Amino acid sequence: MTMHSRGLLLLVSLCCTIITADQNNVNVAINKTYRQISTYPNTGAASNAADNNTAGTLGTKTCSHTGSTSEGVGIPPNVYHWWEVDLGRIYPVHNITVWARKEHNSDIFFDRLYPFIITVDNKTCVNVTSPTSNIIRSNSVTCSSVMYGQVVRLTLTETNRTLNLCEFQIFVCKEGFYGLDCSSPCDKNCDEGCNMTSGFCTRCKKGFWGPELCHHNCSAHCAGPTCQRDDGNCEECQPGFYGEGCSRACGYCQVNTTCHHQDGHCLAGCVSGFAEPLCLQVQVKQENWVVPVVGSLAAALLICIGLVAIVCWCRRSREETEENDQRVAPPVEPESTQDRDRPSSASPISDADTTVYGIIDKDDAEEMHVQEDNYADRALYMQLSPRASDEALLVNIELS
Known part of the structure; x- marks a missing residue:
C-alpha cells in the first residue's frame, strides 16, 4: 500500500x-x-x-x-x-x-x-x-x-x-451512547441509557442487576422479574424459597403454606414431627417419666454433695482444735539429778537400801516409828534423816 x-x-x-x-x-x-x-x-x-x-x-x-x-x-x-x-x-x-x-x-x-x-x-x-x-x-x-x-x-x-x-x-x-465524543454504546442490559461520561447504566433491564453495568442475572427464584440493583436481592421470593437471592428452600411447613422470604420461618407452623421455627429438624418427644427421674437424681446428687461438705467441715474443725491445744500446753520441765536419785514411794527399794536400813540403830528406828518391812516408812526416814542415811551409807561402804 x-x-x-x-x-x-x-x-x-x-x-x-x-x-x-x-x-x-x-x-x-x-x-x-x-x-x-x-x-x-x-x-x-x-x-x-x-x-x-x-x-x-x-x-x-x-x-x-x-x-x-x-x-x-x-x-x-x-x-x-x-x-x-x-x-x-x-x-x-x-x-x-x-x-x-x-x-x-x-x-x-x-x-x-x-x-x-x-x-x-x-x-x-x-x-x-x-x-x-x-x-x-x-x-x-x-x-x-x-x-x-x-x-x-x-x-x-x-x-x-x-x-x-x-x-x-x-x-x-444521545440515549444509548457515552464518552467525550459519544462514540461508545451503552451496555446492552442498560435500561433508559447510561451515564454519558462513565457508561454506567441508569437502570437495569428486567432480570439483570449490577452496581455499574448490569452484568448479573437475577435469581430464578425471585417472585418477579426484577431484583435490587446494587446486591441482586429479590424484592419477593417464589413460594418455597427464602434468603439472599431466594436461594434457600423452606423447611417442612404446613401444607399449602410457605416461609418468610427473609428469615425462613414457617408462617403457619410446621407439619407434624418437625421443630419450629425453620421446620427442618425432627422434633424429639420427651416421655412422662423423664422429668421426675431426672429431678430425683439431681436432688440425690445435691444431698450427697451436702453430706460430704459437712464431714469435711467437721474433720477440719477437729484438726484445728487439736492444733490449738498443742499450742497452749505448758512445756514439761526435765527432772533434776537429785530427783532421779531419790527413790519413789511407789518404787521398790533395792537390797542396798535394805542394807542401809538394816544397820540403823533399832532404838532410832523405833523412835522414828520405822518398820523394816514398810518401804514407805523407809523412804520417809531417808528424807527426814539425811545424816543417818549418809552415815549408814558410809558404814555400808566400809563393810563392803
Whole structure:
C-alpha cells in the first residue's frame, strides 16, 4: 500500500468517526427556559439564542440582545451582562458551542461576546478571553471537566457592554451512547441509557442487576422479574424459597403454606414431627417419666454433695482444735539429778537400801516409828534423816 493510499484511508476513517460522533450528539439547550439581565426591545429576546438557527443576524430575530434598562433607555452601568438557560434537569455539561453576531456587511460582533465565562449551577466551567479565529463566528469550548448541573450561564467579564448571542449549544450524548465524543454504546442490559461520561447504566433491564453495568442475572427464584440493583436481592421470593437471592428452600411447613422470604420461618407452623421455627429438624418427644427421674437424681446428687461438705467441715474443725491445744500446753520441765536419785514411794527399794536400813540403830528406828518391812516408812526416814542415811551409807561402804 502506497503512502498516498494510507493517507487517504486515514482521512476517510477520521471523517467517518467525526460523522458518527456528530450523529450521536444532541443539543439539549433547545426548547428550554431562558433568561438574561435585560432585553433590547422587539428583537433581542433571550429565547432567540437557542432556536436552533445559527444565521446570526439581529434583524431576523435569531440573536439575543441585552442593553436596555427597564425603561428601555441606555445600558445599565457597572453591570456584567449575562444570559442563561435552565435545562429542566441535571445534564452532564462538557461540550458547548457559542455563535457570535454577524450582519450583512460581514462584520462579526466579537466585542459583543468576548471575553466571557460559562458557569454550571454557579460553578465555573470555562473562561474564554478571545475567539479562536477572526473569521469564524462559532467557537466550541469544553469545561475543564464534565460538570453535572441544570442552569448554564454565559457572562461577559467586562462591564458596560451589551451581549449579543446568536446561538448557544450544549451537546450531550444521545440515549444509548457515552464518552467525550459519544462514540461508545451503552451496555446492552442498560435500561433508559447510561451515564454519558462513565457508561454506567441508569437502570437495569428486567432480570439483570449490577452496581455499574448490569452484568448479573437475577435469581430464578425471585417472585418477579426484577431484583435490587446494587446486591441482586429479590424484592419477593417464589413460594418455597427464602434468603439472599431466594436461594434457600423452606423447611417442612404446613401444607399449602410457605416461609418468610427473609428469615425462613414457617408462617403457619410446621407439619407434624418437625421443630419450629425453620421446620427442618425432627422434633424429639420427651416421655412422662423423664422429668421426675431426672429431678430425683439431681436432688440425690445435691444431698450427697451436702453430706460430704459437712464431714469435711467437721474433720477440719477437729484438726484445728487439736492444733490449738498443742499450742497452749505448758512445756514439761526435765527432772533434776537429785530427783532421779531419790527413790519413789511407789518404787521398790533395792537390797542396798535394805542394807542401809538394816544397820540403823533399832532404838532410832523405833523412835522414828520405822518398820523394816514398810518401804514407805523407809523412804520417809531417808528424807527426814539425811545424816543417818549418809552415815549408814558410809558404814555400808566400809563393810563392803
